[in-house]
Amino acid sequence: METICKGFKAAGVVAKIKKDDEKKKDLGIIFSEKPASVAAVFTRNKVQAAPVLLDKERIRSGIAQAVIANSGNANCCTGEQGMRDAVAMSDYVSSGMKLSQDSVLVASTGVIGKPLPVGKIETAVPRLIAALSSDGFSDFAEAIMTTDTFPKMISKQGKIGEKSFSMIGIAKGSGMIRPDMATMLCFVCTDADVPPKFLQESLSFATDRSFNRITVDGDTSTNDMILVMANGMSGAEIGRPESQALFQNVLDEVLTGLARMVAKDGEGATKLVEISVKGAVSDKDARVIADTVAHSNLVKTALFGEDANWGRILAAAGRAGVPLDPDKIAVFFNEVQMVKAGMGCGSAAEAEATKVLKTPEFIITVDLNMGKGESSVLTCDFSLDYVRINADYRT
Amino acid sequence: METICKGFKAAGVVAKIKKDDEKKKDLGIIFSEKPASVAAVFTRNKVQAAPVLLDKERIRSGIAQAVIANSGNANCCTGEQGMRDAVAMSDYVSSGMKLSQDSVLVASTGVIGKPLPVGKIETAVPRLIAALSSDGFSDFAEAIMTTDTFPKMISKQGKIGEKSFSMIGIAKGSGMIRPDMATMLCFVCTDADVPPKFLQESLSFATDRSFNRITVDGDTSTNDMILVMANGMSGAEIGRPESQALFQNVLDEVLTGLARMVAKDGEGATKLVEISVKGAVSDKDARVIADTVAHSNLVKTALFGEDANWGRILAAAGRAGVPLDPDKIAVFFNEVQMVKAGMGCGSAAEAEATKVLKTPEFIITVDLNMGKGESSVLTCDFSLDYVRINADYRT
Numbered sequence: 001m002e003t004i005c006k007g008f009k010a011a012g013v014v015a016k017i018k019k020d021d022e023k024k025k026d027l028g029i030i031f032s033e034k035p036a037s038v039a040a041v042f043t044r045n046k047v048q049a050a051p052v053l054l055d056k057e058r059i060r061s062g063i064a065q066a067v068i069a070n071s072g073n074a075n076c077c078t079g080e081q082g083m084r085d086a087v088a089m090s091d092y093v094s095s096g097m098k099l100s101q102d103s104v105l106v107a108s109t110g111v112i113g114k115p116l117p118v119g120k121i122e123t124a125v126p127r128l129i130a131a132l133s134s135d136g137f138s139d140f141a142e143a144i145m146t147t148d149t150f151p152k153m154i155s156k157q158g159k160i161g162e163k164s165f166s167m168i169g170i171a172k173g174s175g176m177i178r179p180d181m182a183t184m185l186c187f188v189c190t191d192a193d194v195p196p197k198f199l200q201e202s203l204s205f206a207t208d209r210s211f212n213r214i215t216v217d218g219d220t221s222t223n224d225m226i227l228v229m230a231n232g233m234s235g236a237e238i239g240r241p242e243s244q245a246l247f248q249n250v251l252d253e254v255l256t257g258l259a260r261m262v263a264k265d266g267e268g269a270t271k272l273v274e275i276s277v278k279g280a281v282s283d284k285d286a287r288v289i290a291d292t293v294a295h296s297n298l299v300k301t302a303l304f305g306e307d308a309n310w311g312r313i314l315a316a317a318g319r320a321g322v323p324l325d326p327d328k329i330a331v332f333f334n335e336v337q338m339v340k341a342g343m344g345c346g347s348a349a350e351a352e353a354t355k356v357l358k359t360p361e362f363i364i365t366v367d368l369n370m371g372k373g374e375s376s377v378l379t380c381d382f383s384l385d386y387v388r389i390n391a392d393y394r395t
Numbered sequence: 396m397e398t399i400c401k402g403f404k405a406a407g408v409v410a411k412i413k414k415d416d417e418k419k420k421d422l423g424i425i426f427s428e429k430p431a432s433v434a435a436v437f438t439r440n441k442v443q444a445a446p447v448l449l450d451k452e453r454i455r456s457g458i459a460q461a462v463i464a465n466s467g468n469a470n471c472c473t474g475e476q477g478m479r480d481a482v483a484m485s486d487y488v489s490s491g492m493k494l495s496q497d498s499v500l501v502a503s504t505g506v507i508g509k510p511l512p513v514g515k516i517e518t519a520v521p522r523l524i525a526a527l528s529s530d531g532f533s534d535f536a537e538a539i540m541t542t543d544t545f546p547k548m549i550s551k552q553g554k555i556g557e558k559s560f561s562m563i564g565i566a567k568g569s570g571m572i573r574p575d576m577a578t579m580l581c582f583v584c585t586d587a588d589v590p591p592k593f594l595q596e597s598l599s600f601a602t603d604r605s606f607n608r609i610t611v612d613g614d615t616s617t618n619d620m621i622l623v624m625a626n627g628m629s630g631a632e633i634g635r636p637e638s639q640a641l642f643q644n645v646l647d648e649v650l651t652g653l654a655r656m657v658a659k660d661g662e663g664a665t666k667l668v669e670i671s672v673k674g675a676v677s678d679k680d681a682r683v684i685a686d687t688v689a690h691s692n693l694v695k696t697a698l699f700g701e702d703a704n705w706g707r708i709l710a711a712a713g714r715a716g717v718p719l720d721p722d723k724i725a726v727f728f729n730e731v732q733m734v735k736a737g738m739g740c741g742s743a744a745e746a747e748a749t750k751v752l753k754t755p756e757f758i759i760t761v762d763l764n765m766g767k768g769e770s771s772v773l774t775c776d777f778s779l780d781y782v783r784i785n786a787d788y789r790t
Contacts, residue, residue: 047713047721047737077709077721079738112706113739222710297692298785305786311507314472315617318442326442326472342442343474344508387779390693391700 012143062196193232268385300382407538457591588627663780
């Protein structure tokens with residue numbers, strides 16, 4: 001099913017970064033035969049890992065040709081040595097492939113505060129380069145997994161006039177339950193011909209409609225990044241507004257699909273739930289309420305318990321700090337109305353809602369009945385496994 | 396050990412509000428022989444339960460004589476019927492004890508959105524009144540428990556000139572892990588003679604130094620309240636600044652002690668941890684960082700796992716949205732320094748820190764080394780039992 005994206009190759013290998021006896025892939029590369037337009041969005045956390053700081057400098061040129069990424073170590077809070085290690089990691093690729101130093105980007109995810117084992121990376125890079133292949137993207141997707149339970153990859157095609165272009169997106173992140181610190185990485189390759197400036201605008205727009213819907217603004221990890229590379233090798237030129245709109249649609253679909261996968265794979269999650277807020281005074285207010293409900297531990301544990309505890313939803317909405325009239329609120333689980341005018345709709349409605357709660361994906365709608373503002377956020381439930389995973393993460 | 400607080404009596408009985416076969420106390424009363432000065436602080440949640448709305452009206456007079464409280468039902472999101480039920484609940488007491496209607500306050504805690512079983516309360520009130528006793532405060536403390544694992548009561552004495560006064564404080568709340576929705580109730584009785592205006596100022600001040608240190612401002616449940624009643628029957632008059640300072644100290648001690656109990660009894664908690672932030676640009680900044688670290692699920696699950704995962708502490712501080720320089724941060728677990736200049740202090744320090752983590756109470760200090768701002772917040776760890784308790788709360 002893998003779509004070939006012209007001129008792009010990828011690979012993933014075992015470099016034993018996670019542990020000496022590691023059997024899972026933990027080092028990956030994406031390479032474009034031609035220098036590609038590049039755009040990126042990065043974490044807004046004030047503590048930023050070395051690869052984030054390095055890439056921020058390097059993408060200023062608007063051009064990149066390769067990205068090397070590892071899991072098992074975040075190379076964060078590692079000081080000047082960390083920056084030297086990030087540069088070294090990119091140098092193994094640029095010297096091995098005869099690329100300009102600045103055209104190689106770096107990404108890392110894993111434990112914070114441990115020195116990056118650059119020796120292991122140096123040893124593995126020749127094997128990594130040798131493994132580059134146009135169907136190596138699934139190996140790359142595996143190589144960047146940490147607590148993810150499945151690799152996340154989507155490919156789409158678009159057409160500009162007579163020219164088709166392809167796009168492959170890969171992400172890692174065990175999402176919604178605190179993507180603020182569980183690093184989210186996303187890499188998108190396309191053979192469309194996209195000027196860097198529009199690529200950046202398009203990425204920012206698509207991010208806002210996808211990954212920013214599964215997280216709180218600014219609430220990002222030390223290592224989060226989304227990189228897009230466009231090498232133009234399909235010949236499909238993204239210039240006029242019509243072609244920009246077409247390209248935007250494809251990018252939106254790829255990022256939205258990946259964001260859903262990340263939310264669905266939330267650490268320990270058993271359910272994917274959309275929190276949709278309507279009838280707010282403004283879209284911004286709706287978003288604040290949606291985020292507060294989506295992040296409430298009490299709402300999320302009730303979802304895990306398949307308990308239609310709408311009181312917790314109202315209480316979360318009430319503490320969001322935006323105007324609302326408790327006596328006007330309605331709450332729905334899919335089409336089942338649970339709350340009308342701020343009060344419960346009774347045990348029959350509750351029985352119906354409980355059926356909805358037993359399904360793996362559903363929508364909780366909170367209608368404030370005050371205005372036209374609306375917004376939605378994806379979340380997941382909060383399970384015993386979340387605690388198990390995160391209590392023992394480093395051991 | 397129970398201190399007599401002159402003129403105050405209390406009781407707690409089984410009214411079967413929680414369940415028909417309930418064997419735990421769930422209805423309590425506190426009564427003052429003389430009308431008492433009263434002051435209160437209430438939840439800032441926009442969704443407010445009927446008893447909160449009723450009490451807000453009634454305390455305007457500055458005088459109250461009794462408070463009736465139940466667990467098992469929050470009487471919240473219950474509409475006009477809820478308000479009628481709250482009034483009825485107080486009327487059973489005022490008519491049964493021949494008090495003015497407005498001098499009886501009401502508090503409720505428990506499930507949101509179910510009608511208050513007023514019939515059961517009406518039936519139980521005569522028994523409750525008959526049980527009133529000067530040593531009935533521990534029964535009252537039991538009657539307001541929900542997921543609390545132990546009753547929370549403190550008594551202190553103070554002296555103004557030759558006159559001694561007493562103070563008894565009782566709280567419920569399975570705190571820090573989201574006191575925003577796990578209702579926190581606190582009742583304080585004192586036989587000091589305190590004018591209502593100073594009583595309110597004193598309460599606000601003490602709350603800010605105690606219960607507001609275990610929660611985020613505004614992040615309160617639909618039912619939270621702290622009530623203080625002062626009946627003056629000790630003859631100790633709180634008038635001059637010196638006596639006000641003495642009274643303030645006693646109230647601070649009572650509320651701080653109760654707040655620690657609430658944090659320690661956090662749902663499923665196994666550890667009580669103080670997050671102390673120093674060296675911030677301002678006290679306000681320090682508070683924001685302390686709150687962000689104290690509320691981080693990843694930090695709290697690491698505490699449960701006894702994992703000295705300082706990277707999560709730095710990442711939480713970094714996303715708090717206030718100025719900091721990652722390269723200046725120091726982190727201590729009690730006296731053990733784990734992070735210096737933004738980097739880990741190595742495996743020996745980690746081994747020492749792990750010993751600290753195995754103790755039931757400790758302090759995590761984050762020093763930003765930027766200014767003189769400081770603040771601290773109490774938190775607890777995030778355990779498997781938290782999820783178990785909250786997934787099954789209503790069943």
